[in-house]
Structures are given as C-alpha cells and as structure tokens.
Amino acid sequence: MKRSENTIRILLADEHRLVCSAVSSLIETFDNMTVVAEVGSEQQLMREAAHYRVDVALIDSAVVAISGLESLTCLINLCPGIRIVVLSTYSSDTFIRRLLEVGAYGFLHKNADVSALETAIRKAADGERFIFTAMGPERFLNATSMVGVASAHKSPLTTRQSEVLQLVAKGYRSKAIADQLNVSIKTIETHRADIMRRLGVRHTAGLVHEAIRLGLLASPQGHEEPQ
Structure with missing residues (x-):
C-alpha cells in the first residue's frame, strides 16, 4: 500500500544537534513528511521511538556505534513496523550487507543528494529498500543486489x-x-x-x-x- 495520502512520521538520530536541525528543516519541505523527534544518543533513540508513532527512523551510524548494529534489531523489536534508514560515511559491502541483515530498509552515504534522501524515506515508508553509496552508478547497482544476499531465505512473502x-x-x-x-x-x-x-x-x-x-x-x- 502506498502512503502518499498519509504523513510519514520521522525520527532523526544524530549526535550533532546542528545536523539534526538542518536535516529536519530539509525534510519538512518534502510533501507528506514531518519530523516528530530529534535525538542525539542511542538511549534517547529507544525512548523517543517508543513514545512517538514513528514510521521511519533516520539514524547516523555513530549513534549506535557503541552497542553495534544489533541495537537496530532491538529498536525494531521495540517498535514493530518502524523502518530504519542509516546514514554513514562508511559504505563497504560488508557493512551494508550487515545493515540489511539486521533489518534496515535503507542506507545513505553522507554524500548523497537531497533527492536520494527523499527517495530513501519514501521507499522505506512503503516497505521498499533503497541503497545509495558514493561510488557511482555501477557501485550502486552492486550494493542494491545485496538485498537478495541478505534475504537468502527466499521467503514467499513480501x-x-x-x-x-x-x-x-x-x-x-x-x-x-x-x-x-x-x-x-x-x-x-x-x-x-x-x-x-x-x-x-x-x-x-x-x-x-x-x-x-x-x-x-x-x-x-x-x-x-x-x-
């Protein structure tokens, strides 16, 4: 089901308040999107995600660096239905594959443009995965193909x-x-x-x-x- 008629509720997680504020202002210019919370730590992330009815969590990888990516799984278990998009300057195949395995719906390199940010959020809200690295079109296609690797169970279900x-x-x-x-x-x-x-x-x-x-x-x- 497409969500164009619904407002996508977004939580931002970044250690830098200025970055959070800037990204929040940018997202508010997108149609049918609103930022309901801005957090700067993993503890705040868990608390606010549980408090608000969040559709998409846009998370800087540094926020969950201490506990590791397993904390994303904890977030998903705490808030079923939440879609996670991770931002990072680190975009190795292994890292992206691991993100997909723990349940993330998207990855954005911090060099991504504004349209990629909007696309990542919309696709995540619609239950689709979106990967954007900083290595050009060919690298993008290779990264996208890893969705199949991470979902090797071959489930008959979407x-x-x-x-x-x-x-x-x-x-x-x-x-x-x-x-x-x-x-x-x-x-x-x-x-x-x-x-x-x-x-x-x-x-x-x-x-x-x-x-x-x-x-x-x-x-x-x-x-x-x-x-």
Whole structure:
C-alpha cells in the first residue's frame, strides 16, 4: 500500500544537534513528511521511538556505534513496523550487507543528494529498500543486489506480509495490526488473504503451523492482544 495520502512520521538520530536541525528543516519541505523527534544518543533513540508513532527512523551510524548494529534489531523489536534508514560515511559491502541483515530498509552515504534522501524515506515508508553509496552508478547497482544476499531465505512473502504474519502469530487481530503498522484494516485483511493464498492454507491456525514448517516463524508466539 502506498502512503502518499498519509504523513510519514520521522525520527532523526544524530549526535550533532546542528545536523539534526538542518536535516529536519530539509525534510519538512518534502510533501507528506514531518519530523516528530530529534535525538542525539542511542538511549534517547529507544525512548523517543517508543513514545512517538514513528514510521521511519533516520539514524547516523555513530549513534549506535557503541552497542553495534544489533541495537537496530532491538529498536525494531521495540517498535514493530518502524523502518530504519542509516546514514554513514562508511559504505563497504560488508557493512551494508550487515545493515540489511539486521533489518534496515535503507542506507545513505553522507554524500548523497537531497533527492536520494527523499527517495530513501519514501521507499522505506512503503516497505521498499533503497541503497545509495558514493561510488557511482555501477557501485550502486552492486550494493542494491545485496538485498537478495541478505534475504537468502527466499521467503514467499513480501516484507510487509512477513510483518503482518509475525503479528498474526502473536495473536493480534486485524484492527490491532492495522493500528500497529499505521494502515487500514482493509489493507491488513488483504495481506492476510494473500499470505494464506501463498502458503496454501485456509485458516489462522494452519497459517501459523505452515509458517513454522517453512521457517518463516521460529515457534508459536503467544500474545495477549492489547485492549
């Protein structure tokens, strides 16, 4: 589902307040985007991301340098549905591949232009990955191809469908999933129907069982749905 009709809520994380302020002012000129929080540390990042209903977190790699990239996984677990775009001057194949493996949706070298910044945010909000390095078109294509390497599980589901599946397995109903992912109930119902069709099942119990069998879920995940 495209989000052009919705405002994309963005959290900025950078150790330098002036940089945060400048990027925030720039983002506010983009259509349907707003910056809801600016943070300068990993602790603030976790706290503010949990407090605000954030769609995309734009994070300077220096903010999570102490704990390592695993902290991005912690952020995703804390805020299901959040999309992470990392900014850095370091753009080796290994680093970018690792970002994708821990769940980031985008990477921007700090030499990227304004249009790349806007594209990265929009694609992340729509559940698509975007990689931009500073090494020219050929290098860009090589980096983009690593999405397939990082997603070598060959899941039959799209990224969004996988997110819906995880929440279904935790016991969330369609309305709660829609609220969590900031989309309509109708969109979630469509995703659920598509997931069942792709996995060849007709009810939720069979869906979870088949997802576990295929390795799409680690194990049953009981959850008391929030009221």
